[in-house]
Amino acid sequence: MKYTRVFAVIVAIVLLASPRTVLAVSQQPAPLTSSQIEHIRNNCGDTQTAISSVSATDAVAFVNIIQQLDPLSNRLMAPMNSRVALNKLDSVALTKTTVDFNAEATKFQSLYRDYVKSVNATTVMGCYNQPVEFYDNLTLLLQKRALVRASYERLMSLMAQYRSQVQVVEKNALSGAQ
């Protein structure tokens, strides 16, 4: 009796912790008609090729973006914040934007890693035999890609925000100097 209860608790913990369970609960399969399933089955090979092609371009974009993030944060923002503070000017807004920028950069990398996992899962699966699962995976993949795009746009907006805050500092610094 005792062992049965312990076993039931272990099974419940394993099921709750399993990512597949979370996926199954959060994602209701799209109600596809039989003709649509047939259409997906006939075209999914081409779709997998298209996904591979898009993901290769996305990988290049990732490398190009990552190359900019580190110098922006460590070579420009951090020294500027330090210099503003040393000159006894208000650097709170700049520091906050830098912190947000670094957090968003980390988030961007994590979201991209998640997206790549989704791409790998979708491109290697046997889509002819599992058209519905393939369609669901593709939907999830597109959602993850949209999240990566949103993070990229947020980074761009933080960069614009930082620049405008530096302009405010410039105004204060140069008016104080005169």
Next chain:
Amino acid sequence: MNVLDELRKEAALRGRYERNKFTFMLGGVVVISLLLVSIAMGVYNTSEAAQLDLSGPRYAGVRDQVVQNKALSTYPSSGTFDQQSFDDFYKAYDQHVQAMQQVNGYDPAAVNNDSFNLIAPTATPSQ
């Protein structure tokens, strides 16, 4: 008698080991290599390296689109401010902003329905 048997058995085992010493060594080397390679692959996949590695054959066509960063200078973290110091900062900063804009990463237009051709035009599934 028992002692003799044990000695014979031990001698036979030792003889077998001596005869196959080279095979054991090769097997051991292969096992150790597999272990080290799997550790290295694990580290490679969990770190950022896998995402930044474009050496695979599937990236052959797009590899030349990677923009090589030119020599990067660090903005001085001390010193007084004048117009020139801000101009220097804007110049360096805007180069990065421009590079980020040019990437136009993860454009939604690249994954529209036409490129994937999955849904039959006559019927759209309800989501």
